[in-house]
Amino acid sequence: MQTALALLEQRAHAGTWSLDISTGKLWWSEGVHRICGTDPKSYSPQLKRALGMFDSASRLVLQNAVDEATPDHKDFGVRVRLHRRDGESVSIFAAARPIFRDGILTSLSGVLYDLDAIARERSAALESEERFKMLFRDSPSGLILASINKQIILVNPALCSLLCFEEAELLQKTTTAITHPDDLDKTEDAVRRLWTGQVNNLSFEKRYLRSDGRPVWTRVSLSLLRDAERRPIHYIGQCLDISESKEREDELFEAKELAQITLSSIADGVIRTDKNGIVTLCNDAALRMLGYDSSAILGRPFWDVIVLHKPRGEDLLDDPVTEALNTGIAIKIPAFARLRTASGNMRPIFDSTAPVRSSSSEIVGAVFVFQDAADNLQMAERLTYQATHDALTGLPNRQAAEEQIKRVITLAKTAPGLCEHFLFYMDLDHFKVINDTCGHPAGDQVLREVSELIAERLRESDFLARFGGDEFVLILSSVSQESAAALARRLTEEISRYRFVSSSRSYSLSISIGIAQLGVAEEDVQDVLAQADTACYASKRSGRGTYQFFAFDDVLISETHVDLGWFQRIRRALSPESAPDSERLELYFQAIVDGDGKQLGSEALIRFITNEHKVISPQEFLPTAERMGLMGSLDRWVCKHAMHILALMEADPAVSNQIGGFISVNVSATTLSTPSFCEDLLLMLNARPTLGGRLRIEITESERGRWGADELQLLQRLRKVGVFVILDDFGSGYNSFHFLKLLQVDGLKLDKTVVNGLRIGPIDRNLAAAAIAIAKELQIIVTAEGVEDEETMQRLVALGVDHFQGYFFDRPHILRR
Template structure:
């Protein structure tokens, strides 16, 4: 630790010194370039002055010639020509006088220089240089000589005015004409002499500017060259030191590090990497990345080369040890190109196999019965949910079997619980051996078991189960002398697309099992819908019609439940919920109409309706939209699987781009995994348009950990069943903690649902969960009330109640 601090102290002054040199060099270069630009501008201005002086001289000479012609011929046009020609030097005179005022009149100066015949592009240079350089060196002398011409110019102007008043016949008299010719001649001689001096002064000024330009240019090149050489030497020294420190860090690091070329060949590897994969370092440096990764982990492009843009995304990869065993590594890397364009990749690999082992252990405990090793009720319900989704999308028939051991209580009472546990373990092994490949067995609790027979109708299931009962009568379970022969009662229900939901399936199978017991036990009974079931179907159809009418009549209402952001109570984040107001005014919760909506394929229509309502509402609430951090909206499995729904969402987002960054789409873990390809396409499309993505009900059985790399969500919402039970169930608490840590590792925000007490909220915050949702935070309320109210920070109210 001390050595690290020392290296840090050494590195900071070195970097600061290099930065100071760079800033100094850049500043000097900018300053010298600016000075050079200024001198160049002065040189251009001096050229403009020389050109202007030429116009001045020509104007004066033209005026003198025109006056001489007028005196010789008496033609009035010659006098007009003299007056026009004299306007050129007079224009320059007026421009100078305008600039010499205490408050320079730039407009008059510009007008005067233009009358003096100067190019429009040179006028600004003339004005600038006269204002700021007229008192410098040769420019000062040229200005002094220019001022001396003023008297003679004004004399010539007065002479023209005087001649304009003299009668032309008077000029025919030799004495009068000679008098005026002499005056013109005298003025001309004075002006030519002064113009020549003025011209020489301007030439000397231009020469001085050129010399200054050469000196400054040479000095600039010299200074910049010296600074560049000094900087290059320092950079070379720093690079050498950086290279030495990098190599020391590379080889002494406690995590694995690799240097790879563009083809993935290992160029260098440190000892930690060799230890992780159980190779000698020299052997490792003769291998390629593809040799070190398990199949499917190397990302290739269409040409079969490594796609480094995707391969370098941080994540967890499966590495292969020397003995072929699996090692999980947390992978991160960066690509560097040399000056010659050669690509090198530096990667860091941290061994996280222990984390995965812990996750698998937690996963197993969360989804399996500790006594028998079979899957538990939670996992049974999750698998049934997946089977229901599958038959609704693909068709087919499965069978769910509910098995209850006959007279099991007698075994417990007569031979003790240890004997009962032994019988349960033996029966579980018997069931596993009796079912077909692809079927599964689980324990529901106590002496109750579930068997799932895939692709089996009731009749097929009945034949399998009757054989199971016959063979069970011949099997032996040595528990204790005098123990009864084991038998069981079995209820069967078909799993079809018409099945309402998992609860209905479990209830139906349980009812059939009860009927088998009532009929004498040790038999199979198949569930058949009676009159009450048909009436229930009819009621569901009526509920579906009410939902359709409610959408058509705008009676679907949007509610919202706040999601508190730990550490930032003012952050506005909520989930949009839907309620239905019936024609009689009664308000219905989603549980009263959503099962029928999903069962009969109406979920996508409802999703589209809800999104339309939400967008229209947010569009008319600009103040709320500015304050809004994030708004979650749910999307059903049916919608995810339908390309037309994705097209609808994309069109909606394109037309409302300002809302996209405020939206987060929620899809349940089961829906996403069951429609993995479509879910990935949906997630990619909405994220590309600025939205965020949340996986809802995450963690049921923890079986979805492996899918996270394929589902790039931003938010994980922990299944509320874990949160609800975490204060009394250690497995639920461990599961919540594991999901929270997983979210942090994957840089995903973690939100807990069903937060019903302040104590649970505090425990979740201590675990690092970032978002809290439930009755302990805030009850659902109409979205309109939330958007129109002055927002206040959320606080824990400590009120228990069912999840929102």
């Protein structure tokens, strides 16, 4: 009984008490002790101590209530404040009944209610109810509350949206009415198992019916709601739309079926293993290429079945499946690795091996995919041959020759002094006469016949290549200088006796040979080619049809050696590893102005700075650079440094004030028509998009370049990113108007020879006037260079020139930092 009373008091936040008036004995229940914060085991309630828990106002209220209740034997109840033992003040309701015997008040008994606790419990209950309603309403999953007879009691917006019903419509229905007929039995079974207590909750898949009758797949999770006595009263269901996952299941099934069909029909061999490397799958293509039946492969270790050899030789390759399983990364074996078939034959293949992972990223196997590469290998060998051989003569080409020269130089350096090696650079004399007179087919025939004639006089170890046009190179290994000279004499004699007959006319040829020794100094391929080429030129100067060894003390060769010296100096200056105090390249700038003399931009002009700080003009080293094939490197250097200055202009107004709004750079037509140069320049411009509109490129019209459709397209790509393209030195050559017609440019620059000739005669004036008239028609800018006085300036203004450049306005200068 006491336990039931304590439980009741605890739930009601109440406690009972009684006071014996005659003895003053006070009794508290556990509930009163809990309200007062006292321990019933250690605290004995006494009237005086109990009254001390109330403040004076509360004691007065209690006294008045007792006084008023006593005469009329009335119950009373008052609201007072009580100070708990822990110091907390709580609001309580004290109710009491006076007990009389023979008209005398003998005792009081009553109840204390903790009003604060009751208020907190009510607030928590309201909050919990509100939280449930909010969670129910705002849940992204569909929620439904139904009674035991399946009547829908409550639904949330997500369920209404899922089933396309209004809330009021659903509240008029039962769960049976919105369940797909085929899913009624499993739904009934699920509810029964819940209601009978077999399970506390469960989840299953079912189809609901939308308002238009269309089914929708859901995953339903059911739970029971119980009353205070734990009796089931309702059940609640959470409904997740799994239509997409059901569709994916169907797609996955179809994909699996498709994969099986694909594996059976594709030409690639596919072998799959488990995590231990045991073969679990092998498609038909793999079986055909291996020459096995599936029974001979499935269930066996991969390395027992698949034996791989390197592309050349008998060396075995490591097992790629084991490596993929151990490392967890895709493995590629060398192209054209050879696969040993059941018959022992070697089949070249391409392959890819990758680990297979589970959804938890655990490696569960590997897949080995391979292709028969026999046709590809033949094609690669053909392409390799074509890449290294001349199509006309069948001889090795320039690329192959340079590689062979490199090998011989390396050989000579590893065994210096043991033997000598020589390079012949051979140029046919008078070949152009035959080519121009008899036509290119006749020229081709001459080249074939001459190459055969030379080859017949050589040893098997000698290396003959067509270097281009009517030029051949010959590499002699392990011969003396006397033997090399003897061979050169025989070749010049044989070629001099050769005759080509066309249209009853006989043509003779001769051959000039330049000879350089390989491996005698720290020279690379280009060095020795330049030496042999120089010697060949010397033989032509001495009468053609002869040979010449390269020697530094030869006058002509000495002159050419100057070119080689410049070649080395320029290469060192271009090298990023050159020392800071060594010879270097530097950009000077000259202003480009408008008709009022206001600076618009600057042209970047390259200069060579010696160790003695002497400034060398480009006229002294650019011709050598052009002859030696360095113009592309110089053009790249200029563009790279110009881009750097353009970037400084954006960050530093002082630099921008010196340069103006743009930098104009000279790029040779040959370089600009090279796709790799344009692509590299576009990469730089794309990295700094704001710089494109500040860069101008000047093309020298006297240079030919390779202006095919692809090169013209690259030029237009530069213009699209804002680069101005200017046709430079206009009027200095014969092709000015041809190039103006061929190239879509943004401007032209009159050559200084035309500008200087304005005062001399009508030809230059008319040429300038015609160019300016065409430019105005094309709406492009005309710039005049080489303006050195006021009179020339005024003549150009009168003709309609837009921009001006020359000593009259500014002398080239370095950028002042």
